[in-house]
Amino acid sequence: MTLNLFSHAKLGSISLSNRIVMAPLTRNRAGEGGVPQPINVTYYEQRATAGLIITEATPISAMAHGYPLLPGIYTDAQVAGWKKITEAVHAKGGKIVLQIWHVGRISHPSLLPDNALPVAPSAIKPAGQAFTYQGLVDYVEPRALAADELPGIVADYVHATRSALDAGFDGVEIHAANGYLLDQFLRDGTNQRTDDYGGSFENRARLLMQVTEAVVAVAGADKVGVRLSPVNPFNDMKDSNPQALFNYVAESLNRFGLAYLHVVEGGIHGGGESEPFDFSAMRKLFKGGYIANLAYDKARGNAAIASGHADAVAYGVPFIANPDLVERFKADAPLNDADASTFYGGAEKGYTDYPFLKA
Numbered sequence: 001m002t003l004n005l006f007s008h009a010k011l012g013s014i015s016l017s018n019r020i021v022m023a024p025l026t027r028n029r030a031g032e033g034g035v036p037q038p039i040n041v042t043y044y045e046q047r048a049t050a051g052l053i054i055t056e057a058t059p060i061s062a063m064a065h066g067y068p069l070l071p072g073i074y075t076d077a078q079v080a081g082w083k084k085i086t087e088a089v090h091a092k093g094g095k096i097v098l099q100i101w102h103v104g105r106i107s108h109p110s111l112l113p114d115n116a117l118p119v120a121p122s123a124i125k126p127a128g129q130a131f132t133y134q135g136l137v138d139y140v141e142p143r144a145l146a147a148d149e150l151p152g153i154v155a156d157y158v159h160a161t162r163s164a165l166d167a168g169f170d171g172v173e174i175h176a177a178n179g180y181l182l183d184q185f186l187r188d189g190t191n192q193r194t195d196d197y198g199g200s201f202e203n204r205a206r207l208l209m210q211v212t213e214a215v216v217a218v219a220g221a222d223k224v225g226v227r228l229s230p231v232n233p234f235n236d237m238k239d240s241n242p243q244a245l246f247n248y249v250a251e252s253l254n255r256f257g258l259a260y261l262h263v264v265e266g267g268i269h270g271g272g273e274s275e276p277f278d279f280s281a282m283r284k285l286f287k288g289g290y291i292a293n294l295a296y297d298k299a300r301g302n303a304a305i306a307s308g309h310a311d312a313v314a315y316g317v318p319f320i321a322n323p324d325l326v327e328r329f330k331a332d333a334p335l336n337d338a339d340a341s342t343f344y345g346g347a348e349k350g351y352t353d354y355p356f357l358k359a
């Protein structure tokens, strides 16, 4: 029998009732202190028929923040808030993993403790502007992390993972994509270090491998995924040889036996015109589950699964506007259009008020 989006799947220890995954989506609607609110519970609960929900990217420490109103995963109150979400999703038969995040240089002192400078592999200022509580403000030159600070960052990932397990998540996804901290180490446009964390592929991938090893030691490899975005230019990112770099990264991750690799197959935020990249070649090097993401529709999702390219497909914007995306795909029903003006911040409008097919 040919597999499709509606087939059951297993990613590590996580059983999926279908292969339609909700992609991680920043929505900027957490409460005071980065604590998930009742409205966030409703939002995720509405989408629990996804085979797997990957939460919005979630800062692992106060220094990991880069946008207003993000939920965190490092205080007891945050854990208690997330627990209500995992319980609601599980009660509906869904599965949910937490995406753990450090933004690195994509931040601003006004978002950080004591107006600290954002941290990064190298002191290279991103082009563009940060979203702050005061509006858009030019990015600043970040501070290059000293090598002896990196064990502290790994420890923050470990603490976040423990907190995620305490909150009842089915696993965690390590965010190593889209120009945030771990991706800043991987790509040479942002990493010009001359120590053990810069230069060769091995050196640039070292922090990701150390984080993965530490997270796997806490959660078990069968509950851990990693997300990469080899050619996404978003956040002023580039690399001199992405195919060789990310082939190396995919192969190097094999040693952990992860639940899955999740790949953004292009550029996000309208940056769709990324340079050519052979995702199929990279996928074949990875011995484990693969979640494909970016601009898939139902037909292309089914084709990716039938061909063996992907084990599951992550849908982002379609899940914003269609809490019952699985039902709609099944029925070949029309999809609601997403309203981009309500993606970030606000309350129910554009968040929990998109209509279901059946009331």
Ligand code: PHB
Binding pocket: 026, 057, 067, 177, 178, 268
């Ligand atoms: C965003 O807020 O635009 C954003 C956050 C996390 C990502 C990508 C984009 O991985």
